[in-house]
Amino acid sequence: MDNKELLKLISLLLQYPEKEIYTMDWQQYIDAIEETEVAKYIIDFGRYYKDNDLSVLQENYVQAFDFNDKMNLYLTYSKLGDEKERGRILAELKEIYKFAGFELVSTELPDYLPLLLEFVSHTDKKIRTDLLQRFRDPIIQMQEILADKKNPYSNLLQGLIIIINSITLKKV
Numbered sequence: 001m002d003n004k005e006l007l008k009l010i011s012l013l014l015q016y017p018e019k020e021i022y023t024m025d026w027q028q029y030i031d032a033i034e035e036t037e038v039a040k041y042i043i044d045f046g047r048y049y050k051d052n053d054l055s056v057l058q059e060n061y062v063q064a065f066d067f068n069d070k071m072n073l074y075l076t077y078s079k080l081g082d083e084k085e086r087g088r089i090l091a092e093l094k095e096i097y098k099f100a101g102f103e104l105v106s107t108e109l110p111d112y113l114p115l116l117l118e119f120v121s122h123t124d125k126k127i128r129t130d131l132l133q134r135f136r137d138p139i140i141q142m143q144e145i146l147a148d149k150k151n152p153y154s155n156l157l158q159g160l161i162i163i164i165n166s167i168t169l170k171k172v
Contacts, residue, residue, distance in 0.1 A: 001032040003163050004121045004128075006042070010160050011117035013045065014073065014153070017057040026050065041159035048152035064151050071145050073113040075138045100127060113139070117160075133168040136161070 001009070009029055012021060030046050033039040049057065065072050072078070076086045093110035097103075100123045108115050116135065120128040140161055146154035 001029070001034065003167060006033070006038060006159070006163055007117045007128075008121035009042070010156055010163075011114045011121065013042075013049070013156055014114045014117070016061055017049075017054060019054060022049075022054045022057065036162075038159045038162050041155040041162070045152055045155040045159075048155075060151070061153075064146065064149075064153055071142060073142075074109060075111040075113055075116065075135045077111070078138060078141065096127065096131070100124070111135075129167055132164045136164050136168065139164065 015021065026046050026049065030039075030043055033042060052060075076089050090110055093116075094104065097110060097119055100119070102119050102122065104110065104115075106112070106115055110116070113135075116131065120131055139157060143154050143157035143161060146157060
């Protein structure tokens with residue numbers, strides 16, 4: 001499984017746990033991950049996903065991402081809140097998506113991490129590298145908060161950070 005496929009998988013797993021996602025055969029995706037540092041984090045998260053009922057996963061997701069201004073999946077919100085600068089960044093992201101031919105059919109804002117990861121898993125290397133580098137710090141901040149709380153989602157974000165570092169460090 002290459003980085004683009006891993007980004008798509010992480011995007012899917014970072015979404016609210018719905019029955020359709022919950023009942024998928026995750027083992028085929030886990031088996032496709034090459035033995036890398038990223039694999040252990042995704043496998044650990046997969047174990048958490050597999051070992052819990054859907055209602056528990058949903059409750060944990062809501063507790064992790066929906067009740068905390070510093071800890072949500074909107075990459076610009078924790079730093080900028082509802083400031084004018086955030087609106088400019090959101091508009092810029094929409095333009096980047098549009099320029100790349102990515103149609104926003106979601107009601108989510110363009111800085112929503114699962115949406116951004118879905119986008120970069122389909123776009124060219126330069127856009128992928130630039131956007132992942134641009135949002136690396138808020139992702140690291142989220143991962144650290146989740147790790148401090150021993151939240152399983154910290155594993156997904158740690159795997160994502162490793163991918164981001166490998167992609168952006170290759171940038172010359």
